[in-house]
Amino acid sequence: xxxxxxxxxxxxxxxxxxxxxxxxxxxxxxxxxxxxxxxxxxxxxxxxxxxxxxxxxxxxxxxxxxxxxxxxxxxxxxxxxxxxxxxxxxxxxxxxxxxxxxxxxxxxxxxxxxxxxxxxxxxxxxxxxxxxxxxxxxxxxxxxxxxxxxxxxxxxxxxxxxxxxxxxxxxxxxxxxxxxxxxxxxxxxxxxxxxxxxxxxxxxxxxxxxxxxxxxxxxxxxxxxxxxxxxxxxxxxxxxxxxxxxxxxxxxxxxxxxxxxxxxxxxxxxxxxxxxxxxxxxxxxxxxxxxxxxxxxxxxxxxxxxxxxxxxxxxxxxxxxxxxxxxxxxxxxxxxxxxxxxxxxxxxxxxxxxxxxxxxxxxxxxxxxxxxxxxxxxxxxxxxxxxxxxxxxxxxxxxxxxxxxxxxxxxxxxxxxxxxxxxxxxxx
Numbered sequence: 001x002x003x004x005x006x007x008x009x010x011x012x013x014x015x016x017x018x019x020x021x022x023x024x025x026x027x028x029x030x031x032x033x034x035x036x037x038x039x040x041x042x043x044x045x046x047x048x049x050x051x052x053x054x055x056x057x058x059x060x061x062x063x064x065x066x067x068x069x070x071x072x073x074x075x076x077x078x079x080x081x082x083x084x085x086x087x088x089x090x091x092x093x094x095x096x097x098x099x100x101x102x103x104x105x106x107x108x109x110x111x112x113x114x115x116x117x118x119x120x121x122x123x124x125x126x127x128x129x130x131x132x133x134x135x136x137x138x139x140x141x142x143x144x145x146x147x148x149x150x151x152x153x154x155x156x157x158x159x160x161x162x163x164x165x166x167x168x169x170x171x172x173x174x175x176x177x178x179x180x181x182x183x184x185x186x187x188x189x190x191x192x193x194x195x196x197x198x199x200x201x202x203x204x205x206x207x208x209x210x211x212x213x214x215x216x217x218x219x220x221x222x223x224x225x226x227x228x229x230x231x232x233x234x235x236x237x238x239x240x241x242x243x244x245x246x247x248x249x250x251x252x253x254x255x256x257x258x259x260x261x262x263x264x265x266x267x268x269x270x271x272x273x274x275x276x277x278x279x280x281x282x283x284x285x286x287x288x289x290x291x292x293x294x295x296x297x298x299x300x301x302x303x304x305x306x307x308x309x310x311x312x313x314x315x316x317x318x319x320x321x322x323x324x325x326x327x328x329x330x331x332x333x334x335x336x337x338x339x340x341x342x343x344x345x346x347x348x349x350x351x352x353x354x355x356x357x358x359x360x361x362x363x364x365x366x367x368x369x370x371x372x373x374x375x376x377x378x379x380x381x382x383x384x385x386x387x388x389x390x391x392x393x394x395x396x397x398x399x400x401x402x403x404x405x406x407x408x409x410x411x412x413x414x415x416x417x418x419x420x421x422x423x424x425x426x427x428x
Contacts, residue, residue, distance in 0.1 A: 394426025
């Protein structure tokens with residue numbers, strides 16, 4: 001892996017050197033979120049992303065993510081024995097753009113999570129559109145909404161954008177597979193097809209992850225050996241646009257194991273199936289989004305409006321015996337009522353509230369298999385009023401999230417039902 005870092009950094013340095021004589025432009029984004037439960041705790045997360053454009057031919061992109069533990073746990077005047085900050089590289093990439101008469105071609109080398117399925121960053125980069133992602137999946141851990149099917153690794157990508165609003169791409173990523181508990185290298189091959197029209201926008205991506213082994217079961221050395229394959233993919237579809245009533249659909253699967261030796265294992269990990277269906281209704285002075293979702297628990301904590309639900313899901317996972325061997329997922333419904341018709345000077349602000357009902361420990365497949373128990377299971381209800389104000393060149397967002405179910409739970413402290421968040425995002 002160190003050699004891959006050196007090669008990529010060398011390529012980036014060479015590209016920037018070759019194009020240093022051309023006009024270059026920089027654009028960047030910064031986001032920071034502070035989160036405080038009612039008890040004496042303070043957590044934070046954030047990201048910084050930037051792009052260097054050398055003459056419209058070479059693009060260097062980078063993004064890092066920052067996350068801290070409780071900042072109030074230890075006095076800042078004392079030296080801490082343990083670090084409570086995590087810094088992660090989300091993306092480091094270099095892209096060469098070649099313009100042809102009827103198409104545009106992009107050749108990329110990257111480290112990190114490059115244009116993942118479940119995010120709309122590919123649509124934004126290729127077609128210059130605004131985000132179509134659900135506001136429910138907003139995060140402060142990266143520039144885009146919380147993605148599904150993350151594939152962190154080093155790789156190469158080729159994308160072609162046609163004269164019509166269509167684009168296709170292929171990705172080759174070297175990553176690591178730990179689905180069996182044995183850490184080994186894996187080669188992930190992925191195909192993508194996307195388009196953006198006035199009333200239809202879509203992005204489809206899927207691929208095969210091939211774990212590579214260098215030794216057979218008999219102990220013989222091989223160049224590489226693939227005992228099984230992992231299938232994953234995702235899709236986004238927007239019917240309509242941001243100015244009309246529309247329907248947004250998003251889905252994906254991850255780690256479907258295909259093994260010729262054990263056909264009985266060729267099944268989907270039901271906890272790693274992702275589903276989100278959102279009806280976006282536009283009225284004269286307000287909008288209402290109704291969202292039905294089934295989200296793997298490992299992604300709940302990434303989304304700022306699901307922090308209460310993620311806590312509940314973790315408690316269920318720790319105290320209950322799973323109904324199956326599948327990974328945990330949470331099924332729920334959210335209603336987001338908001339308005340953008342209030343102005344501060346000439347700039348609009350957004351004010352609204354999310355009302356969310358979830359069933360911790362119950363995924364969509366669990367509900368379908370045991371409908372009677374699902375109807376009677378415990379529900380978590382959360383109300384999250386929020387307001388987003390324009391500030392300088394960015395947006396300041398305040399959220400007060402209340403776990404309504406927790407207020408009536410005698411086993412919990414009342415102050416644990418409240419969480420307050422203040423976030424800021426800006427473009428440099």
